[in-house]
Amino acid sequence: MHDASQTIKITIFDTTLRDGELALKRKLTVEQKIRLAMILDEMGVDAIEVGYPGACHKDRDEIFMVSQQVKHSTICGLASSQPDEIAAVASALKPAVRGRINVFTPIGIQSNITASEVLETIQSSVSLARNYCQDVEWSAFDATRCHPDLLCKAVETAIKSGATTIAIPDSLGVASPIEFSHLIETVMHRVPNIDSCTLAVHCHDDRFLAVDNSLAALDVGARQIECSINGLGVRAGNADLAKVVEAISNHSTYYTSIDCSWLKVASEMVSQFTAGSL
Numbered sequence: 001m002h003d004a005s006q007t008i009k010i011t012i013f014d015t016t017l018r019d020g021e022l023a024l025k026r027k028l029t030v031e032q033k034i035r036l037a038m039i040l041d042e043m044g045v046d047a048i049e050v051g052y053p054g055a056c057h058k059d060r061d062e063i064f065m066v067s068q069q070v071k072h073s074t075i076c077g078l079a080s081s082q083p084d085e086i087a088a089v090a091s092a093l094k095p096a097v098r099g100r101i102n103v104f105t106p107i108g109i110q111s112n113i114t115a116s117e118v119l120e121t122i123q124s125s126v127s128l129a130r131n132y133c134q135d136v137e138w139s140a141f142d143a144t145r146c147h148p149d150l151l152c153k154a155v156e157t158a159i160k161s162g163a164t165t166i167a168i169p170d171s172l173g174v175a176s177p178i179e180f181s182h183l184i185e186t187v188m189h190r191v192p193n194i195d196s197c198t199l200a201v202h203c204h205d206d207r208f209l210a211v212d213n214s215l216a217a218l219d220v221g222a223r224q225i226e227c228s229i230n231g232l233g234v235r236a237g238n239a240d241l242a243k244v245v246e247a248i249s250n251h252s253t254y255y256t257s258i259d260c261s262w263l264k265v266a267s268e269m270v271s272q273f274t275a276g277s278l
């Protein structure tokens with residue numbers, strides 16, 4: 001429940017089963033993924049990212065089986081710009097009531113391709129994903145270590161190519177709340193077609209700032225937060241879903257669709273599934 005002053009809905013995107021699983025020595029079983037996805041669905045999570053078939057072959061079947069069970073949340077699979085990865089996610093999402101392909105492109109300083117190659121890659125991969133699915137997210141991998149001019153051009157290209165959600169990740173957890181919200185503000189001001197998509201943030205906790213960075217981005221226009229149960233995720237982890245949701249529930253303007261009575265059950269389930277595997 002939210003009160004009348006809380007007028008702006010923040011979409012909660014859970015990546016425990018994808019980014020979280022990448023942190024584990026022993027991977028989750030399909031039964032575990034289905035059990036947690038059912039809890040997340042019951043809890044009111046808007047989107048559940050279930051896997052990355054490009055990194056782990058079993059994730060394709062897991063996305064398929066979770067898609068058969070979940071009735072409310074959007075089911076999402078991650079793909080690089082490789083056409084076979086995009087096709088694998090698209091076929092895995094066939095049984096989903098609501099499906100989303102999340103295509104990522106590395107654009108940070110480590111990326112060894114030119115700016116025009118980056119833009120061509122975004123154009124071709126996002127358009128391909130849109131041919132399969134109405135709901136396409138594009139993630140700017142390593143956005144916080146990328147030149148803002150390239151980031152803005154890349155976001156504009158992804159939207160023109162059909163992306164409906166744009167994620168700005170702090171992939172290596174290098175930003176502070178001031179730096180991160182400034183980057184989000186730059187994207188909001190400089191990208192001409194930004195109003196036609198939902199802006200998402202995906203923050204890592206290397207400096208213990210993933211929750212603070214995610215919340216700071218809301219005041220400058222972000223409307224989706226990517227997070228995970230117990231903050232599970234690669235290296236130091238992702239923003240902790242419970243902390244994000246509890247902070248938003250005490251905010252005067254924002255609300256989420258999460259039923260907080262499920263947070264403890266989900267946290268205990270993830271602790272049990274990951275015991276001895278971190």
Ligand SMILES: CC(C)C(=O)C(=O)O
Pocket residue numbers: 019078104139140141142167169170171172202204
């Ligand atoms: C693939 C993207 C979304 C990611 O996990 C990151 O940038 O951390």
